[in-house]
Amino acid sequence: MMELFDMGKYDFYVWSSIGVFLLALFADFINIRSKHKHLKQQIQAKNRRRKA
Amino acid sequence: MNRIVKFYHEMGSPPSYYRITKHWLKPMLVLAVIFTLYGLIDGLFFAPEDYQQGDSYRIIFVHVPAAWMSMFIYAIVGIAGVMTFIWRMKVAEAVMMASVPIGALFTVITLLTGMLWGKPMWGTYWDWDARMTSELILLFLYIGVMGIYSAYDEDPRKAARLAALVAIIGLVNLPIIRYSVYWWTSIHQGASVSLMGGANGIKDWDMLRPLLVMALGTKFYYIYTMFSRSQYYLLKTEQQKNWVNQVIENEQSGVKS
Numbered sequence: 001m002m003e004l005f006d007m008g009k010y011d012f013y014v015w016s017s018i019g020v021f022l023l024a025l026f027a028d029f030i031n032i033r034s035k036h037k038h039l040k041q042q043i044q045a046k047n048r049r050r051k052a
Numbered sequence: 053m054n055r056i057v058k059f060y061h062e063m064g065s066p067p068s069y070y071r072i073t074k075h076w077l078k079p080m081l082v083l084a085v086i087f088t089l090y091g092l093i094d095g096l097f098f099a100p101e102d103y104q105q106g107d108s109y110r111i112i113f114v115h116v117p118a119a120w121m122s123m124f125i126y127a128i129v130g131i132a133g134v135m136t137f138i139w140r141m142k143v144a145e146a147v148m149m150a151s152v153p154i155g156a157l158f159t160v161i162t163l164l165t166g167m168l169w170g171k172p173m174w175g176t177y178w179d180w181d182a183r184m185t186s187e188l189i190l191l192f193l194y195i196g197v198m199g200i201y202s203a204y205d206e207d208p209r210k211a212a213r214l215a216a217l218v219a220i221i222g223l224v225n226l227p228i229i230r231y232s233v234y235w236w237t238s239i240h241q242g243a244s245v246s247l248m249g250g251a252n253g254i255k256d257w258d259m260l261r262p263l264l265v266m267a268l269g270t271k272f273y274y275i276y277t278m279f280s281r282s283q284y285y286l287l288k289t290e291q292q293k294n295w296v297n298q299v300i301e302n303e304q305s306g307v308k309s
Contacts, residue, residue, distance in 0.1 A: 004097060010108035013172050017165040018092065021114040024161050025088075025273060028154060032280045039284060043291055043300050 066286045067295040069143045073279040080276035087269030091117075095262030102259075111169040117266040118161040121274060122190060123226055125155035126219075128278075129197065130226075133219035136212055142289075143282070145212040148219060149201060150281030154274055156194035162187055174239055182232035183240040186225060193222035208289050 007014040062068040095113035102109035129151045135144035166184065167177040178184065197215045204211035233240050243253055254260045290296050 007107040007110065010106060010172055013108055013168045014096075014110050017111040017114050017168045018096070020164045020168070021118065021161055024157055028157055028277060032277060032284070036280065036284055039287055040300055040303070043287065043296065044304065046291070047297055047300065 064141055064143055066142055066146075066290055067299075069146075070283055070286055070295075070299060073283060077276060077279055080272050080279065084269050084273035084276055087265050087272060091262045091266035091269050094265065095259075099259050099262055100256065105173060108169065108172045111165055113262055113266050115162060115165040115169060116263060117270045118158045118165065119187070120267060121270045122155060122159040122162050122187070123229060124271075125151050125158060125274060126190060126193070126222065126226060129155060129194075129219045130223040133216035136216040137220065140209070140213070142286070145209075145216075146282035146285040146289075147278065148197075148216060149212065149285055150278045151274075152194055152197050152201075152215075152219075153281065154277045156191060156198070158270070158274075159187065159191040159194060163191065179239055181238050181240055182236040183229065183238055186229040186232050189225055190222075190229060193218070193225060196222070 005011075005015075063072065091113060096110055099110070099113075101107055129148050132144045132148035132151065135141050136148055163184075166187075170179070171177050197219050200218050201211045201215040204214060228235075232238065233242050254263065287296055287299070
């Protein structure tokens with residue numbers, strides 16, 4: 001199994017690059033989702049206050 | 053009215069843009085995940101080893117798609133910037149400001165993965181080479197557009213026009229990045245893919261396939277994140293308008309538009 005992940009003497013460079021790529025995109029995805037959620041809650045709260 | 057013209061006008065209106073793009077979010081995200089996973093698995097485990105660079109060349113499958121996206125997104129930022137500056141289109145503003153963070157992120161990925169590839173191949177993480185320096189300038193341009201916008205955030209329309217001006221000026225950097233390896237002596241290699249079928253670039257289909265699949269995966273992810281961020285931008289800047297309240301209420305009660 002470990003053979004599959006073996007990149008010769010370049011293990012560190014290859015897997016770090018893949019890690020940087022995936023981590024950056026995942027962080028971006030989480031960031032957008034949480035910003036959307038937060039803004040929608042804010043607008044909902046404002047609407048509730050206006051109606052009350 | 054011509055359907056394309058009608059679609060263009062519809063996309064220019066914030067409520068219609070929000071309604072149309074909402075349906076595209078999930079398909080784009082699913083396609084991005086599928087293509088990225090396939091491209092990575094194919095590139096890392098099935099593509100043959102390079103005869104000169106060994107396995108280290110596999111960094112290409114994240115580095116090159118990210119580099120293409122960093123420039124492609126800046127071109128979109130520039131075009132949306134022109135539309136913002138001349139026609140003051142709200143949706144163009146949203147597309148421009150939604151594209152900047154993801155463009156900057158792809159530029160950071162390009163620089164970091166390039167450094168990680170440079171160390172084993174060139175013996176150094178960084179060199180003030182024309183390609184690397186112009187890519188770093190691209191990152192500063194993205195930061196500049198975000199910075200100008202943030203500096204005037206009490207007046208978002210004025211902020212967007214100023215940011216658009218910076219974005220338009222920065223377009224000059226794109227051909228410099230593209231042709232830097234030909235104009236100046238560079239340690240950076242030439243183009244990875246030659247559209248004209250020239251002598252340069254990858255020839256082996258088993259290497260080219262995962263690269264092209266990754267390029268599609270990153271394009272789909274960009275469309276997802278750009279639509280998502282532009283929706284956020286429109287909701288934030290138009291929250292006093294009725295359509296925003298309507299959208300939020302509908303989403304809360306689970307009504308489909």
